[in-house]
Amino acid sequence: MNKELYINGIGAISPQKTFDNSVFLEEVLSYSTNKMMCVDPDYSLFFDGRAIRRMSRILKFGIAAAMIAIEDAGKPELDAISTGTGFGCLEDSEIFLRNIVAENEGVVSPTPFIQSTHNTVSGQIALLLKCQKSNNTFSHKGFSFESALLDARLNALDYNVQQNFLVGSSDEVSTASYAIMSRMNIFRKEPCDNLAQLASSGKGVIAGEGAAYVVLGKAATENTYGRFVDVKMISNPKDEATIEKAIHAFLALHELSLKDVDIVISGLCGDESRDTLLKHCNEKVYTEQTIVGFKHLCGEYMTASSFAVWLGAKMLKTQQVPESVVLRNTARTPKTILIHNAYKTSHSLILLKQ
């Protein structure tokens, strides 16, 4: 199944000012926190007043990120929309549940209920675009975005060269989910400096959120960033040898070896218990590559790997590796990029090429 797809448009809304595609991390926002929230663009540029009044945060930043990517790609007709989300529309789910309690299981406002489902973002994108083609939302914890990418590759298996696919993900930090996961000791106990987080070793992650989308096409355009080659999911690798074997096999499938990889975008999250295997790979496997981090910019969430794809695509197009993301520099130019993400014990490999 060797079907490379061209990345013809990208869009991201994150805790950094990523909504403007004309710049590339020129200004990096520093937080002293254990929770990073999205920097909002002017949403009135994307939605009219009537549409925006019902939208929760995830709907606004999810749909806007998709619109940025579609606009960037030159507004092609889409043949499929594939999205991933770990937790779906949490804020509306919480409002709906609170209303049920407040009204003693009586009549409640329908809007939060309608918008509480996991596929609300992809559904709303389709409604706005009047796109009646394939529309899938994947919710598989740390493999949610990766599953959406795989869906696009499966969609690309036929012989129509004019096809374009929108692939992305959205996840939000909500008040209740943050409180619950704090009690489970998932987040850092004390606020910490996000930019120093990956260099320090501590317990807990900085909670993050965001949406990032790419328009993948079978044909290149003047705006092409690079190629999305393949995605591999490795569930619960038992030891270092297992993950190393999977990395080599994945690259070999595409007639590559480690020496061909220039940049590794590593999903280090700053929690020493979660980062063990990634640290091993960075020190013992990716010895010749420039290592780049990204979760100090967007925080940790189940679909953070879509932010890494946005970052990789930007590096391929600009041929720049911003200083703010470099963890180890071996002065390689970004031609072949391997994203190695991990959400707890869900490891994924995403291969991008110029």
Added chain:
Amino acid sequence: MQELISTLKQQIVEQLNLKHIKPEEIGDDQPLFVDGLGLDSIDALELIVLLQQKYGIKLANPEEGPKVFHTVRALAEFITANQKK
């Protein structure tokens, strides 16, 4: 009746999150849907919930909806008639 109309305008703006409209800008006889205030089918559901939560009135016959929710005045008249029962 006028007091109820003013209260309803406030409740409609609040329930439907019409941030771009002030209650006093809604005309008593201005159509609420489509060309008037521009409300849609989800708003209709929200208005049914408003009727039940705030006034204890259930819209028994859905076919009455377009008439009952045509304007704020029509809604006020429906509430007045049904609360008296």
